[in-house]
Amino acid sequence: MxxxxxxxxxxxxxxxxxxxxxxxxxxxxxxTNYLQIMNDPSFKKDFDQLLKDYVGxxxxxxxxxxxxxxxxTRIYFKREDLNHTGAHKVNNTIGQILLARKLGxxxxxxxxxxxxxxxxxxxxxxxxxxxxxxxxxxxxxARQAPxxxxxxxxxxxVRPALSGSRTLKDAxxxxxxxxxxxxxxxxxxxxxxxxxxxxxxxVTRFQxxxxxxxxxxxxxxEGRDYPDHVVACIGGGSNAAGSxxxxxxxxxxxxxxxxAAGKGIDSGESAATSALGREGIIHxxxxxLMQTDDGQITEPYSISAGLDYPGVGPMHAHLYASKRGEFxxxxxxxxxxxxxxxxxxEGIIPxxxxxxxxxxxxxxxxxKDEVVVINLSGRGDKDLNTYIDHFNL
Amino acid sequence: xxxxxxxxxxxxxxxLSIYFTAGYPKLEDTTRIIRELQSSGVDMIxxxxxxxxxxxxxxxxxxxxxxxxxxxxxxxxLFEQLEDIREDVDIPLIIMGYFNPMLQYGVEAFCxxxxxxxxxxxxxxxxxxxxxxxxxxxxxxxxxxxxxxLITPQTSEARVRKIDATSEGFIYMVSxxxxxxxxxxxxxxxxxxxxxxxxxxxxxxxIVGFGISNAETFNTATxxxxxxxxxxxxxxxxxxxxxxKIKDFIAAIR
Ligand SMILES: Cc1ncc(COP(=O)(O)O)c(C=O)c1O
Numbered sequence: 001m002x003x004x005x006x007x008x009x010x011x012x013x014x015x016x017x018x019x020x021x022x023x024x025x026x027x028x029x030x031x032t033n034y035l036q037i038m039n040d041p042s043f044k045k046d047f048d049q050l051l052k053d054y055v056g057x058x059x060x061x062x063x064x065x066x067x068x069x070x071x072x073t074r075i076y077f078k079r080e081d082l083n084h085t086g087a088h089k090v091n092n093t094i095g096q097i098l099l100a101r102k103l104g105x106x107x108x109x110x111x112x113x114x115x116x117x118x119x120x121x122x123x124x125x126x127x128x129x130x131x132x133x134x135x136x137x138x139x140x141x142a143r144q145a146p147x148x149x150x151x152x153x154x155x156x157x158v159r160p161a162l163s164g165s166r167t168l169k170d171a172x173x174x175x176x177x178x179x180x181x182x183x184x185x186x187x188x189x190x191x192x193x194x195x196x197x198x199x200x201x202x203v204t205r206f207q208x209x210x211x212x213x214x215x216x217x218x219x220x221x222e223g224r225d226y227p228d229h230v231v232a233c234i235g236g237g238s239n240a241a242g243s244x245x246x247x248x249x250x251x252x253x254x255x256x257x258x259x260a261a262g263k264g265i266d267s268g269e270s271a272a273t274s275a276l277g278r279e280g281i282i283h284x285x286x287x288x289l290m291q292t293d294d295g296q297i298t299e300p301y302s303i304s305a306g307l308d309y310p311g312v313g314p315m316h317a318h319l320y321a322s323k324r325g326e327f328x329x330x331x332x333x334x335x336x337x338x339x340x341x342x343x344x345x346e347g348i349i350p351x352x353x354x355x356x357x358x359x360x361x362x363x364x365x366x367x368k369d370e371v372v373v374i375n376l377s378g379r380g381d382k383d384l385n386t387y388i389d390h391f392n393l
Numbered sequence: 394x395x396x397x398x399x400x401x402x403x404x405x406x407x408x409l410s411i412y413f414t415a416g417y418p419k420l421e422d423t424t425r426i427i428r429e430l431q432s433s434g435v436d437m438i439x440x441x442x443x444x445x446x447x448x449x450x451x452x453x454x455x456x457x458x459x460x461x462x463x464x465x466x467x468x469x470x471l472f473e474q475l476e477d478i479r480e481d482v483d484i485p486l487i488i489m490g491y492f493n494p495m496l497q498y499g500v501e502a503f504c505x506x507x508x509x510x511x512x513x514x515x516x517x518x519x520x521x522x523x524x525x526x527x528x529x530x531x532x533x534x535x536x537x538x539x540x541x542x543l544i545t546p547q548t549s550e551a552r553v554r555k556i557d558a559t560s561e562g563f564i565y566m567v568s569x570x571x572x573x574x575x576x577x578x579x580x581x582x583x584x585x586x587x588x589x590x591x592x593x594x595x596x597x598x599x600i601v602g603f604g605i606s607n608a609e610t611f612n613t614a615t616x617x618x619x620x621x622x623x624x625x626x627x628x629x630x631x632x633x634x635x636x637x638k639i640k641d642f643i644a645a646i647r
Contacts, residue, residue, distance in 0.1 A: 020448060021567070176448050177449075180572050294498075295444075295468070295498065296462060
């Protein structure tokens with residue numbers, strides 16, 4: 001079985017491009033050009049150079065000694081939190097803005113949940129001197145205020161999404177509407193491995209630098225270029241897709257996907273798509289989707305803005321359906337505790353999104369000699385207020 | 394295929410079609426609105442099946458959809474409301490909606506129910522022509538439903554011709570690069586686009602939608618097309634003046 005995208009933009013039964021005709025020319029332009037541009041040596045050179053000199057790659061693979069001792073296993077962290085702007089998101093925005101430039105676009109739009117993708121987009125727009133508009137749900141604007149301020153300082157316009165649950169799903173709707181209204185000069189930098197083909201594959205390829213580096217770094221540290229388990233949190237699934245990419249066909253590697261259970265899977269306030277979703281269409285893509293019997297998209301809930309999404313990328317839907325991936329869901333409380341634990345044991349304050357992945361060793365024992373790589377997708381500066389309120393610090 | 398849409402477009406030019414969202418302003422307004430529209434002289438109706446995330450719609454239709462869903466509108470409810478509609482309504486009726494609710498109902502079951510009620514066609518903005526041809530065309534043909542595709546000013550000539558070859562009923566010409574929403578005038582760019590498409594001599598009739606709001610935009614749009622569709626402007630009128638005043642709105646258009 002293949003876990004990669006096929007000729008028609010599908011991962012198994014999932015993916016495709018269910019887009020209104022208004023978006024066809026834009027998406028088709030991307031579809032016919034993205035691989036050629038990405039494989040062009042001059043593009044690769046620019047991309048690699050920026051990742052190295054501007055983003056600070058390669059990010060370290062850090063052996064977490066105290067945490068490993070506590071859980072009786074060998075835990076490594078892939079330190080995407082040490083990237084410029086504080087999360088993995090910038091790997092994708094660097095790639096997409098270079099691509100947008102090649103396509104002659106002048107204006108960039110993006111959606112954001114936690115604000116990390118918005119900041120990463122605003123950053124590369126500043127770097128390239130391009131106009132930037134970021135859509136963000138009204139609720140997320142309130143809970144991720146530091147990132148809103150950063151985007152503004154970087155020169156981006158932050159437009160509130162006021163419809164629906166006023167979170168990531170609605171910000172994505174608004175960005176798509178903007179693209180319909182501005183079909184000629186605008187590129188839409190989607191921030192996760194979601195949306196119509198070729199977005200999930202394109203974003204995954206830009207993020208695949210994560211697993212490429214893990215392989216090399218593990219070879220140095222462990223004498224083998226694969227872990228027993230690779231663990232990542234899933235909002236739309238970009239940091240996860242990048243962490244899994246080079247291990248997808250390597251069955252020695254167990255893939256663990258961590259979703260946000262919110263207040264509990266059966267609480268009615270959750271974002272655990274694999275547990276609660278059915279096949280459906282969201283944002284131009286057939287995937288697992290939280291929805292009513294009648295096919296209306298459900299409003300998800302998670303304490304973390306970046307995981308508060310009612311779908312998952314089509315690659316992950318396929319990993320779930322084919323049982324290639326092990327799916328785990330983590331509640332708000334367990335994630336918050338795991339975030340504090342990492343802070344106290346290792347001196348790293350993680351993003352609340354990432355903290356969901358950190359709760360896995362408590363929920364699921366690993367063997368003593370197993371090598372577990374957890375993608376530390378982002379840092380927690382943006383979440384200090386939420387941590388402080390939660391723990392009365 | 395030959396249903397009420399085909400017949401209407403053969404017998405009449407400059408068709409006036411109205412879009413409204415089922416279940417808005419009130420859940421049970423659907424059939425009353427349809428009957429008022431018919432008796433006001435409207436030629437064709439698009440019944441909007443509301444969706445939680447209408448990507449191609451501007452604020453007016455988004456808002457009416459949200460309220461309709463709050464009012465309790467569902468796919469099954471709409472079918473129940475329309476059960477007896479053909480007793481006294483004989484103009485073409487089209488259901489316009491996003492694909493996910495139809496997928497969840499079951500595409501075949503959905504089409505079968507539409508045919509039983511006497512629906513003539515469907516407009517599904519997020520079902521692209523390629524997916525339709527590969528997976529659903531046979532079903533639509535079995536049930537005699539016209540599937541109506543959109544084109545926009547950015548659609549290439551080759552693609553317009555492909556859509557022309559696959560279309561039944563009419564081609565929905567989106568007036569400009571935008572989501573739905575009323576405009577008070579059309580500019581040169583729109584008129585050039587209307588002329589350009591008219592000059593292609595397509596097989597399928599063309600009806601213009603998005604941005605039609607008044608007599609002026611209706612007349613400009615229908616100079617070179619077979620009709621025009623009014624949506625957001627009609628919904629705004631419903632919001633402010635209610636179902637009782639539908640005739641006034643239609644009378645002001647022509
Ligand atoms: C630090 C961090 N991790 C994870 C995510 C979730 O996104 P994805 O699933 O695309 O990696 C986000 C999204 O905002 C984030 O900021």
